[in-house]
Amino acid sequence: MKLKFSAFAWLFLGSVSLFAQDQVAKKYGDLITTTDLKENLTIIASDALEGRETGTRGQKMAAAFIAAHFQELGLAAPVNGSNYQTVEFFKSLPGESYIKAGNNTYKNFETIAYSGSMDSNGEVTLPVVFAGKGSAEDYAGLSVEGKAVLILISGEASPRRLATVAREKGAKMVLVANADAAEAKSLLDQYKMFLSSGSLSLKQSTSTNAGMFIITPEVAEKVMNTTIDKLTKTIAADAKKGSIAKVKPGSVTYKTALKVETVKSENVLGFLEGSDKKDEVVVITAHYDHIGKRKSGEGDLINNGADDDGSGTVSVLQLAKVFAQAKKDGKGPRRSILFMTVTGEEKGLLGSEYYSENPVYPLDKTVVNLNIDMVGRRDPEHKDSAPYVYVIGADKLSSELHRLSEETNKTYTNLIFDYTYNDENHPTNLYRRSDHWNFAKKNIPIIFYFDGIHEDYHKPSDEVSKIEFDLLQKRAQCVFYTAWEIANRDQRIVPDAK
Ligand SMILES: [Zn+2]
Numbered sequence: 001m002k003l004k005f006s007a008f009a010w011l012f013l014g015s016v017s018l019f020a021q022d023q024v025a026k027k028y029g030d031l032i033t034t035t036d037l038k039e040n041l042t043i044i045a046s047d048a049l050e051g052r053e054t055g056t057r058g059q060k061m062a063a064a065f066i067a068a069h070f071q072e073l074g075l076a077a078p079v080n081g082s083n084y085q086t087v088e089f090f091k092s093l094p095g096e097s098y099i100k101a102g103n104n105t106y107k108n109f110e111t112i113a114y115s116g117s118m119d120s121n122g123e124v125t126l127p128v129v130f131a132g133k134g135s136a137e138d139y140a141g142l143s144v145e146g147k148a149v150l151i152l153i154s155g156e157a158s159p160r161r162l163a164t165v166a167r168e169k170g171a172k173m174v175l176v177a178n179a180d181a182a183e184a185k186s187l188l189d190q191y192k193m194f195l196s197s198g199s200l201s202l203k204q205s206t207s208t209n210a211g212m213f214i215i216t217p218e219v220a221e222k223v224m225n226t227t228i229d230k231l232t233k234t235i236a237a238d239a240k241k242g243s244i245a246k247v248k249p250g251s252v253t254y255k256t257a258l259k260v261e262t263v264k265s266e267n268v269l270g271f272l273e274g275s276d277k278k279d280e281v282v283v284i285t286a287h288y289d290h291i292g293k294r295k296s297g298e299g300d301l302i303n304n305g306a307d308d309d310g311s312g313t314v315s316v317l318q319l320a321k322v323f324a325q326a327k328k329d330g331k332g333p334r335r336s337i338l339f340m341t342v343t344g345e346e347k348g349l350l351g352s353e354y355y356s357e358n359p360v361y362p363l364d365k366t367v368v369n370l371n372i373d374m375v376g377r378r379d380p381e382h383k384d385s386a387p388y389v390y391v392i393g394a395d396k397l398s399s400e401l402h403r404l405s406e407e408t409n410k411t412y413t414n415l416i417f418d419y420t421y422n423d424e425n426h427p428t429n430l431y432r433r434s435d436h437w438n439f440a441k442k443n444i445p446i447i448f449y450f451d452g453i454h455e456d457y458h459k460p461s462d463e464v465s466k467i468e469f470d471l472l473q474k475r476a477q478c479v480f481y482t483a484w485e486i487a488n489r490d491q492r493i494v495p496d497a498k
Pocket of ligand 1: 308
């Protein structure tokens with residue numbers, strides 16, 4: 001009876017857990033603790049680090065903390081004896097841009113905002129053609145070639161899209177005004193917030209996108225030498241065709257300029273050499289930079305990025321710790337492991353792009369990239385769910401990796417793997433939105449671990465107090481067992497034949 005029962009139980013468990021747990025792996029997986037995760041995250045996501053914006057002192061404090069952690073563990077500093085791979089960025093900032101109309105000069109970020117990357121080399125004066133709401137019909141009968149165009153928008157209309165249309169018609173400059181004063185102010189504030197901190201790139205931008213000016217109704221009136229009321233009425237009356245074309249052209253003088261600075265930042269690397277397959281490298285990544293402080297507003301202005309991606313960063317620190325411990329105990333991995341926290345993710349995956357173009361270990365010996373970006377929270381879709389994680393990209397380049405990832409999870413962690421975002425055509429485009437993408441582009445199999453989009457995403461409220469540490473621990477363990485299996489198995493994971 002007893003025997004029968006246990007045989008039955010074994011069969012049942014067998015269908016859940018296909019493989020026996022490796023007790024050595026289990027021993028080290030158990031060393032990933034909520035205490036350690038919390039201790040490190042409390043530092044990485046503290047206000048003192050000011051939101052870890054790329055190139056700022058807060059980011060550098062985080063880098064120093066991570067490097068010290070790797071050194072303490074005895075990991076190799078693989079960039080000519082340093083843990084830092086320095087990445088130089090070009091930072092494009094708004095220069096002196098303005099609009100002159102009537103007798104007034106309107107300065108950038110006061111009543112206007114210039115969004116573009118063109119240096120006008122001094123003042124340019126152009127006639128201004130009124131193009132109504134900027135719809136295709138509005139352009140009928142208008143000649144805008146080589147001129148400036150004024151578009152009057154309302155509500156949710158996208159200035160960028162309308163500017164593109166105007167440019168296709170041959171306009172040399174585009175002015176976009178919202179007719180409603182309150183909406184105009186909020187539009188201007190949005191552009192100001194977005195543009196004033198500048199943008200980073202790895203190569204100096206050679207694009208000369210003439211862009212557009214967002215302007216207030218007041219400036220639009222000066223440019224057209226008429227009232228907004230009259231312009232709005234013209235649009236309304238245009239059912240009677242041709243009234244837009246009858247609006248007398250205005251005139252504008254403008255100057256646009258850019259300032260370019262260089263900014264240095266760092267990828268932080270710690271390397272654990274493998275044993276009999278040490279030339280092959282497993283790369284485990286998380287980005288440690290975040291979006292910094294809000295430039296204006298009330299109350300808490302620091303975007304702590306506890307989940308994004310403090311949670312991934314401290315997971316990498318924990319994995320480094322337990323793999324290093326295993327090696328000290330004579331149980332180190334057969335393949336080497338590169339633990340790399342990358343910079344510039346929030347600026348466009350720039351740190352990982354730099355690494356993939358300037359790899360410290362040859363890419364053809366780089367087996368897999370496991371990328372952890374946001375793993376400490378749950379999204380509204382999983383409010384009451386059992387422990388889960390979104391798994392993205394595992395099957396895209398290697399069906400073997402996908403199988404391994406599934407089996408390892410079933411054996412050790414039993415998280416619910418949610419594949420919603422695994423669809424390459426999912427509108428969120430998550431397969432291309434974190435650092436693994438730069439490895440995938442090089443045909444290196446990847447897995448991206450993610451907890452979903454929640455209400456505190458990219459907000460000061462993304463704080464340590466909101467992290468579920470037991471969930472974070474389970475996910476970090478899941479990545480650990482996957483890495484353990486990839487690093488120790490006989491056969492290297494390879495991309496599928498194309
Ligand atoms: Zn992130």
